[in-house]
Amino acid sequence: MICICEKLQIDYPIIQGGMGNISNAQLTSAVSEAGGLGTIGCGTMTPSEVETIILKTKQLTKKRIAINIAINVSPYVNELIDLVIKHNIPIVSLSAGNPAPYIPRLHEHGIIVISLVASVKHAKKAEEAGADILVAEGFEAAGINSNLELTTFTLIPQIVKHVKVPVIAAGGIADGKGLAAAIMLGASGVQIGTRLIATKEAPFHNTYKQNLVKASDTETLVIGRSLGRVRRILKTPYGVELDKLDKKGITLEFYNEITSEERHIKGAIEGDMENGFLNSGQIAGLIEDIPTVKELINEMMEEAENKMAKSLERINKIRANNKH
Numbered sequence: 001m002i003c004i005c006e007k008l009q010i011d012y013p014i015i016q017g018g019m020g021n022i023s024n025a026q027l028t029s030a031v032s033e034a035g036g037l038g039t040i041g042c043g044t045m046t047p048s049e050v051e052t053i054i055l056k057t058k059q060l061t062k063k064r065i066a067i068n069i070a071i072n073v074s075p076y077v078n079e080l081i082d083l084v085i086k087h088n089i090p091i092v093s094l095s096a097g098n099p100a101p102y103i104p105r106l107h108e109h110g111i112i113v114i115s116l117v118a119s120v121k122h123a124k125k126a127e128e129a130g131a132d133i134l135v136a137e138g139f140e141a142a143g144i145n146s147n148l149e150l151t152t153f154t155l156i157p158q159i160v161k162h163v164k165v166p167v168i169a170a171g172g173i174a175d176g177k178g179l180a181a182a183i184m185l186g187a188s189g190v191q192i193g194t195r196l197i198a199t200k201e202a203p204f205h206n207t208y209k210q211n212l213v214k215a216s217d218t219e220t221l222v223i224g225r226s227l228g229r230v231r232r233i234l235k236t237p238y239g240v241e242l243d244k245l246d247k248k249g250i251t252l253e254f255y256n257e258i259t260s261e262e263r264h265i266k267g268a269i270e271g272d273m274e275n276g277f278l279n280s281g282q283i284a285g286l287i288e289d290i291p292t293v294k295e296l297i298n299e300m301m302e303e304a305e306n307k308m309a310k311s312l313e314r315i316n317k318i319r320a321n322n323k324h
Contacts (some may be wrong), residue, residue, distance in 0.1 A: 004133060004166050004188045008091060008112065009064055011035030012301055013189025014179070015135075016196055017081030017170060017281075018068025018093060020143070021045055021261040022204065022268045025053050029060035030201040030293040039093065044261050047079045054087050064090050066114070070144070071097025085109050093135065096144060100129035114168070116224035118146030121158045123167075128260040133166045134159065135191050140172030142194045142281035145222075145230040153185070160186030172290035176303020180311075183304070194281040197268075200292045208278055209290055211236065217285035224259070227252050231259060236273045238263075 005012050016031045018041025028038035040057060042050050050067075057065055067089050069080050073096050084092055092106055095116035103113050107130060113129035117123045123134050136159045138152030139145045152171040160167050170180035170191035182190050197204055198212045202300060209235055219235050223246045233239045242258060250258075259277065266276025291299070 001114045003073065004168065007133070007166065008037055010037050012297055013168075013190065013240070014297055014300065015039060015066070015168060015191045017141075017191045017193030018042070018070065018095065019193060020070070020073075021265060023053060023068075024203055025060055027196060027199070027202045027293070028053075028057050028065055030199070031196065031297075032061045032065050032269050034292075034294040036066065036293075036297055037066055037091065039066040039068050039185035041070070042074055042076075043070065044074055047076050047083050050080060051083055051087070054089070056067040058087075066091035066093055068093040068095060069102075070095050071099065071102075073097075073144075076250045077102065081105060094131075095135075098129075099126055099131060103130040116170075117156070117159070119148050119150060120158050120162050123163050127163045127165050131165060133168060133188075134163060135170050136187075136193070137170045137232065138169075138171035139222075140282040141170055142232055143279040144221075145232055147225070147230045149230065152182075156182060156185040156187050164284050171281060172283055174286040176300040176305075177307055179300050179314070180304040181306070191263065194279070194283055195287065195296065196293065197280075198287050198290050199296055200290060204268050207271035208268050211278065212280065212284050212287045213290065215280070215284035215287065217282070220280050220282055224255060224302070226251050227255050229255060229259075232279070232281060234278040234284065236267070236278055238267065238272075238274055238277050242277060258311075 012035045015037040016039040016320050020041045020043030023041040028040050031038035040053050067084050091112045093114035099115045106113050112132045115126035115132045116135045117126050136155050138155050139149040156169045164190040168189045168191050169187035173190045174195045198209045220232050221235050221243045222232050223242050224231050263276045264273045268277045
């Protein structure tokens with residue numbers, strides 16, 4: 001396992017997933033202040049909107065942050081890269097598209113490039129294109145997902161086996177047990193998103209947070225399969241309606257309209273469960289409280305350490321009992 005803490009200059013191997021148009025300075029800065037890597041997701045926001053969040057984030061923390069650019073989602077990819085360079089953002093994560101055309105320019109300015117992948121094939125291509133770190137995301141994750149639908153538990157060891165760059169696990173990780181499991185599978189760290197929604201600093205509607213706290217293990221829906229636009233969301237009134245429409249058969253244009261970032265904001269920020277959706281990973285069923293970001297990250301690190309130590313003790317005991 002390659003340690004990403006030194007490479008990214010962070011204290012703990014925990015990074016924030018990009019959250020699209022609901023990204024904000026408060027949560028991003030809180031993650032970085034707590035020793036992780038806070039990330040501003042650009043979604044479909046204009047460069048001006050993203051710049052406002054960057055400036056506010058820099059007022060709240062002097063620690064390193066990252067920018068996530070979803071290539072096939074944003075109409076402003078090149079302008080956002082200009083913005084990254086202008087504000088000396090040290091780390092960029094590229095998702096939802098081919099990162100190859102953009103990596104050389106980012107490297108010219110000394111920027112570390114993280115590429116999000118969902119298969120061994122994607123991972124190899126991203127590494128060949130020059131990605132410094134890979135985030136391997138299983139389809140347990142919230143929001144836009146790969147239509148390959150590979151799970152984190154099977155995806156991580158296969159990708160780690162085929163690449164030399166560090167691999168960060170994403171999808172299905174909510175606590176220290178998930179962090180420990182990811183490390184055991186060969187990951188160098190984890191990316192979390194849904195779990196950070198249910199924190200005190202996250203400026204999202206309380207309805208969103210409470211829905212996550214109350215969620216069971218079967219509380220998410222996967223929509224968009226028939227259109228090749230897979231997205232995992234929380235089972236809310238609007239989410240159930242989306243699922244019904246999707247199963248009846250709808251056009252891609254209509255699907256994009258009813259799953260737009262405007263609808264995302266209605267649900268996540270305004271708390272409108274009838275007209276907006278909530279992205280959520282399958283870890284919703286693991287969320288039981290709303291801690292501060294610092295408490296969450298510290299608890300994850302402590303639990304991971306304890307679980308790994310106890311697991312090693314159990315393995316050693318089993319092996320000792322079976323030696324002949």
